[in-house]
Amino acid sequence: MSHPFNVTAQSQTTRARAGELKLVHGTIKTPVFMPVGTLASVKSLSPEELKEAGAQIILGNTYHLYLRPGCEVIDLFSGLHRFMNWDRPILTDSGGFQVFSLAKLTKITEEGAAFQSHIDGSKHLLTPEKSVEVQISLNSDIMMCLDQCIEYPAEKEAVRAALEITTRWAKRCKSTWTEKTGGKNALFGIVQGGMFEDLRRQSAEELGEMDFPGYALGGLSVGEPNQMMYDVAEYALPLLPDNKPKYIMGVGTPEDLVELVARGADMFDCVMPSRNARNGQLFTRNGAINISNARFRTDTGPADPECDCYTCRNYSRAYLRHLYMNRELLAYRLNTLHNIHFYIRLMERMRAAITDGEFDAFRRNFHAHWQAR
C-alpha cells in the first residue's frame, strides 16, 4: 500500500494547502476538482476534451455502473479505464448515496443496505464487501467506503447510529480492500456525524485509527444552509490527519470551493458545472450567466471574455444562445466544456495562489468579483 500524499505548500493565514497525491494511473495535484462521469461518461464530453480542460481525475458512480452496464461487462475491459477510454485516475463512490437517495431502499441492517433498482425494480443487497468488490471491478484509483447517509435535519441519536454503523462498515471495507487488492488502489474513509461537532469528532477519531489513504467528509450539501456547511468543514477538516488528502463530497458552487479550500479541503466533485451547462448556465468570474437571455441574441463576444477554453476561443454568445434555444446537441457540449474548464481553472488558480503565498489575496479578489454581480 503506497499512496503518498505530499503537502507542497501551506497558506500561512488559512488552512488552504497544495499537495500531490500519487495514484495508480498518475499523480494528481490538489486542490482538485473531479468532473462527474456518472455512467462512464462525463456527459457530452470526450476524454480528450476533458484532458484539454485540464481534468486530472474523474468520478464514476458505483451504483449506476453496477446496474448498467454491470460488472460482467466492465470486467471484459479490466475496469472502467479501457471501457471509457480514460487513462488518468478515477474515483468511484461507494454506491451508498444513490441507494439512499435514488433507489427504493428497502432495509438497512448491520449486513448492508437492501434496495430495489430505480430502473427495473430488481432487488439487490449492497454490503461493504460488495461495494468494495464492485469498485475493484471498476479498477478505480480511489474507492470509497460504504457509509450510511442520513438526511438533514436528523435527530442526534439517528446521526450517531449512522456514524457508528459507518465505522463498522469501514472496517469491513478495509478488510476486503486489503485482502483483495493488497492496498494497490486507494480506499478512502468517509466521516459522518451530520451537523454535530462531537459526532464529527467521534467519527474522525474512529476512522482515523484505521489509517485510510484519504478521508472524505460525507453528509454535506444535503440541504443545510451554506454557512452551516462551512462551519462543519471548519471544525471537521482539522480533525482529519493532515498527511492525508481531505475530500468534500458532492460540493459545490465556485464560491463553496474557494471557502472550503480555505478551510483545508483538497478534493471536490460536483455535477453542478455539467448539469448547469445543460440548463444554459455558464460560469464567469462575476457569477453565472444564462445563455438563453435575449440580450445575448446579438452578442458577438465569447461566453466569458477571460476564458481560454475551446468554447470561448471559437464561439460567440450569439451562437451559443442559438444552439441552446434550438436544443442543438452541440450546445450541451460547448456549454459543459466551458463550465468544466472554469471549475478546473479555478482550482489551478487556487493552487498557484497557495504556492505563491497569495491565497488570501486570491480569495478576496474572487469574492470582490463574484459578489459584484
Next chain:
Amino acid sequence: MSHPFNVTAQSQTTRARAGELKLVHGTIKTPVFMPVGTLASVKSLSPEELKEAGAQIILGNTYHLYLRPGCEVIDLFSGLHRFMNWDRPILTDSGGFQVFSLAKLTKITEEGAAFQSHIDGSKHLLTPEKSVEVQISLNSDIMMCLDQCIEYPAEKEAVRAALEITTRWAKRCKSTWTEKTGGKNALFGIVQGGMFEDLRRQSAEELGEMDFPGYALGGLSVGEPNQMMYDVAEYALPLLPDNKPKYIMGVGTPEDLVELVARGADMFDCVMPSRNARNGQLFTRNGAINISNARFRTDTGPADPECDCYTCRNYSRAYLRHLYMNRELLAYRLNTLHNIHFYIRLMERMRAAITDGEFDAFRRNFHAHWQAR
C-alpha cells in the same frame, strides 16, 4: 464569375467521374458527400471533428437559418462561416423544400411562396430574390435557386407547371445573384420534371441555357421506388452540361451513392448518416447494425472493424451500446462521427477507384458486401 469545375478522371465503363470544384472557401474534390448542418451545426459534432472525418463542404438550411437565428444575427458575423466556426465551403439550399414540406404553405403565386413559420406561425413570403438575398447573408459558397417542389406521385400537367415556374424563378435568382454578388459565390440551377423524361429534358434545356456554375436534380427521394430514382438519374444526368458539377439533392443510402455516382452524379447531401446515428444505426460495409442489439452488450470489438474513425479507434460496441441505451449525449456524438466518416470514406474510395480506372470493380465489390447481409 469563376467557379471552374475540372473533370480529372472519367470511368470508361460508367458515367462515374472525379473532379475538382473551386469555391470561395476552397476547392472540393468530387464525388463528394456534404454533411447536413441544418441549424448551423452538424448535429453533435464540432467543426474540427468534421474536418478530421474529411468533410470538405457542409450544407446549411436557408429556411431554418432565416427563421432562427435570422439574417440580422448572421450578418453580425458576415455569414455562416464565422458564426459557426467553419472555414471550408458551405452550400445552402433555397429554403423551398422546407416551405413546401415543413412550413404551413399558404399560397404559391408567380411572385413566390407565402408560408407560415412552423415555429411561431409568423407569415413570410419567399421569393426567388429573397431566397438569394438570404443566401448572400449566409455567404454560402454554393447557393441554390428557389424551385417549386412537387409531391410524388403527381399529374404530368402539375409537374410541367412546377418546372416552368422553376425556370422563371431561376432567371430571377440569377439576376439577383449577378447583380448583388457579381457571381462571386456560385449559384446552382435545379432541374425539376418529376419522373417524366421529356419534362426533365425540357427543364435541363431551359436551365442549361442560363449557364449556371452547377446543376442539381431536385424532386428525387420523395417517395418514389429506388429503381425509379436510378432511372431518372440515368437519363437526366446526361442532359446536364458535363463541364458543370451535378448534384443530387437529399440522397441517400450508401448503395444509392454508389449507383448515382455510376450514373454521373458528383455531389450529395443527406441527413441519413447523422439521423440514423442518433437512432443507434451504424453503417458498415456489410450494411447497418443497430447498436441497441443485445448481442453487442459484451462485444469488445469496434463498431466497424474496417473503420479508422475516432469512434472505432477508441471505443467498443459494448461501450457504444451502453451509452446509447442510457441516452448519454456522447452516444449521439460518437455514432454520428462514425457514420459521417463512413459516408465520406465511401466517397473518397469511389474517387480513388475512378481515378485508378477501377470503378467497376469497386462497385461490384461494394454490392457483394452490402448484399451479403
